Amino acid sequence: MSRVPPLLAVDFATVGAAVALVLIGLVAAGVVVSYFAGVSPVVEKHLGRPWKRGAVITRPLLQWERVNLFLALEALREASDARPVIGMGYWNELTPALAANASRNAPVEYTVRATSLSRSTKVVVSGLYLLATPGLAPFVAMLSRTALDILAPTADDAQKALDRVLAEARERNVYRGQVLMVEQAGPAGADGEPDFQIRFHDLPAVSRDQIILPDEVLQVVERNVIGLLTHADTLRKAGRGTRHGVLFHGPPGVGKTLVTKYLARACPAYTVILLTGRQLRLVRESCQLARLLQPALVVIEDVDLIALDRADNPDTTLLHDLMDQMDGLGTKADVIFLLTTNRPRMLERALAARPGRVDQAVYFPLPDRDCRRRLFEHFTHGLDLSAVEAGPLLDRTEGASPAFVEELFRKAALLAAERGEKSHPLRLTTADFDSALRELVEFGGALTRNLLGFRDEPDSGNAGMGFGPRN
Structure with missing residues (x-):
């Protein structure tokens, strides 16, 4: 007579195998879910190819550029299909983030940047843009804390995309036509260049009626600044340069600073960059900014503080920076240098007495x-x-x-x-x-x-x- 197996008898080997299969399935499902929750699949779908077969161009980022690049990327995003920005968390480089298939579920971090004296906007700290701009191959842009990365199918495509982003940033530059001061933002970056930040400056408006000078003096002043602005196109067509240096000198309190304020407001098409006090040590960065934002008016108050005659100047670093930048801009640059001093005889002659650096000196007399x-x-x-x-x-x-x-x-x-x-x-x-x-x-x-x-x-x-x- 055969024995009947008990109802609660268990084949542990079979159960173990089943549990193992379930666990393997869960792990596999988790891997699949994790993969599709990362940035790599959406990037590859957008590009139409594996991201490793694309090309990446990295452009180091100075902090003052962030707001303009953000506005450019937002404009291109709106002109495409307006896909949401993907938060990149702590990632600062695109290639390692793709290689690790970084999660695309991180929140988008923002910081606040000024766009004028009275307005500001939120700006992405680290975000990924999937862009399909008409006339360009689909590309990916990552604006991070340190760089702008562009990924496109080919190197040529990436370069064209970068050029388009930079062109949009120039068009939307929030600093153009404003009154600005440059301040150091931190130590030198990876390329050895010190980072700096730009601050909007509230320069009081001064009308012509507030300027009390002999008429002939004011006419010379206006001709050398406002006249150059008004007739810049005519001068360029005639083959004349528009880069110009003007030195205001005279006793204290005769109106040199007041006239610079008047000229700054009388030239609304110019970006005005002020250097005074501690900003004088950033003369090189200020001149570089003027080159980017031209037409520009660079106002250097009390230029003798950095441009003493080298025989009496123990540290000529800033003097050489100023002369090198004035020379480096070239005659075709649309930049006017406006220098003021109470001590013209103490200035380095290679600066004050050399055409091409200072082209016109104007003496401000005591009032008659x-x-x-x-x-x-x-x-x-x-x-x-x-x-x-x-x-x-x-x-x-x-x-x-x-x-x-x-x-x-x-x-x-x-x-x-x-x-x-x-x-x-x-x-x-x-x-x-x-x-x-x-x-x-x-x-x-x-x-x-x-x-x-x-x-x-x-x-x-x-x-x-x-x-x-x-x-």
Whole structure:
């Protein structure tokens, strides 16, 4: 009589094999799912070939370029089928990301970049664009933290795609036509070039009416800047260069800085790049930016700080940078250099006395009697001068700069307020101006006169200001 196997008898070998098959299936499914969740399949589908058979061009990225490249890629994406940007997480190079089949489920990271003084936009930190631009082979662009990578079927296709992206970036450049300052952003990159950032600068608008100069001086100034801008096409057709260097020099406070502000706003088609103070050490980067954004106006305030005569200059690095950049731009560059100084005799002669670097020097004189009269009219806004003897005051301010006259009016208004004057417009007296002059000249001494601009004749004492002989 045969034995019946128990109902709960288990063939462990069979079960083990089944479990192994299930696990293998799950692993295989996971591999398949993981593969299709990566970037490689979508890139290969977009290109129509394995990505390894394509060509990659890498362009190192300076941080100030990021916003323009982002705007260019977004414009090309919208002109294609507007496929979503793929977040690339911590990946900064396209080829290793494809080789690792990086996940395309990472969130798209953004940072914020200014596009003007008052506006900003979000910009991709590391993202992948699948682009099908009319006239170009399908290509992939990766904007990362350090570079722009372009992958296309062939090297020629990749180069054409890169050229198109850069052309779009130039067309949408947020810095063109703006007033800018260059600042160092960090240490040198892989190519040895220091990175820098661009800051929009709020330059107050100055109208022509605010400029108090002899008419012939202002005409020379306008001809050498605004005239070059206005007639640039005519000059180019005649074979004349438009790169130009102008040096403004004269005592402190005579209006050199004010005129540069006026010219910057009078040339809206020009990108204005300001160098003053600590920005002076970035003269090379500023000139490179001017070359990219031309037509450009490069304003270098107090150029003597970096361009002293080499016999008196212990470090000529910045001087040579400036001269090399001015020479390197060439005569056809649409760039005007506007330099200012209070100490023209201390400048390196190879800079200040060589045509092709500085082509025109303009001397800003201390105001004559007519200009001082115009200054008085300009500074009387909000003031009542009916009780002031203007004639003697005009005589006593001979040799005073516009900055000195402005401070004189402010000081007189302060003294009127201290004595209890409350009228509107504020009523000033001759005594207010007498006290203001005495305080500026006697208590301020030579330092105040130098800072505000006042001709200090060695043998004139205080008599020139109407205070009688020096004791």
